[in-house]
Amino acid sequence: MRLIGPAVREDVREATPQSHALLVGIGVIIMAASAVYRPIVRSFDIKFVREAAAHVRAGGHAVVWEKKNRAVLVFEKPADDNPADFGLWAVYDMGKSRFKLATSGALKGLATTLVPRDCLWIVKRRAERDSIHPGSTRKMAIDCTKCAACCHDNEVVLLEEDIERFKNGGRAELAKPPYAKRHKDGRIILTLLPNKRCRHLQRSNRCGIYEVRPNPCSEFPMGSECCLYAREDVLNLHDGLVPTDSN
Numbered sequence: 489m490r491l492i493g494p495a496v497r498e499d500v501r502e503a504t505p506q507s508h509a510l511l512v513g514i515g516v517i518i519m520a521a522s523a524v525y526r527p528i529v530r531s532f533d534i535k536f537v538r539e540a541a542a543h544v545r546a547g548g549h550a551v552v553w554e555k556k557n558r559a560v561l562v563f564e565k566p567a568d569d570n571p572a573d574f575g576l577w578a579v580y581d582m583g584k585s586r587f588k589l590a591t592s593g594a595l596k597g598l599a600t601t602l603v604p605r606d607c608l609w610i611v612k613r614r615a616e617r618d619s620i621h622p623g624s625t626r627k628m629a630i631d632c633t634k635c636a637a638c639c640h641d642n643e644v645v646l647l648e649e650d651i652e653r654f655k656n657g658g659r660a661e662l663a664k665p666p667y668a669k670r671h672k673d674g675r676i677i678l679t680l681l682p683n684k685r686c687r688h689l690q691r692s693n694r695c696g697i698y699e700v701r702p703n704p705c706s707e708f709p710m711g712s713e714c715c716l717y718a719r720e721d722v723l724n725l726h727d728g729l730v731p732t733d734s735n
């Protein structure tokens with residue numbers, strides 16, 4: 489699974505690192521059926537950078553290819569007060585933490601981040617997945633109670649405020665074994681059951697500690713690239729074309 493966490497922004501903006509292979513922090517909102525509008529991902533050769541910018545300004549995400557093995561992900565500038573921004577999560581999904589705002593050219597004002605070489609296949613697969621969807625955004629019906637994919641095989645890192653919330657909610661034990669474990673690097677992480685389900689995930693697919701659930705869970709956005717990946721990885725649910733292995 490891939491991971492999540494709160495964002496920290498500056499001019500060269502940075503957010504909590506995530507990783508495609510090592511997915512930290514997930515979260516589940518465990519909400520009943522909802523509809524979300526998610527960005528459609530399209531690939532553009534650098535010659536069509538204006539079209540890429542128009543696609544992003546209409547709500548999509550663009551992968552702009554500067555060379556065969558060099559691509560930039562372009563998305564709208566995330567709002568400072570929205571840790572659930574889909575652009576941020578598209579960056580997290582590549583294990584990245586930083587993005588820039590373009591200051592000139594067709595992409596001026598838009599957020600960009602270089603796609604790591606080992607993540608080129610990820611952005612290719614996103615574009616392939618979305619190739620069957622028209623437009624720049626897509627309305628997607630989601631029912632977290634029928635999914636809970638992000639509550640599997642994850643790594644939910646507890647923040648100070650989560651531990652404080654546990655204490656204030658009379659559940660201080662949730663930050664200790666067997667519910668959580670301190671790793672060698674000092675991070676405290678929720679433990680999983682042997683079948684890789686979160687220990688707090690109920691048979692009904694609802695979160696057993698919903699009222700005090702950690703921030704990485706409550707901030708995890710439905711319909712983000714991390715959510716779509718979890719659904720593919722755990723449930724084999726693809727919101728679009730099933731990607732080929734040719735990437």
Ligand code: SF4
Nearest residue numbers: 632635636637638715
């Ligand atoms: S993976 Fe997405 S749809 Fe599934 S429970 Fe998590 S947020 Fe909801």
Ligand code: SF4
Nearest residue numbers: 516639686689695705
């Ligand atoms: S704490 Fe709740 S929301 Fe978070 S991973 Fe576990 S079951 Fe899911």
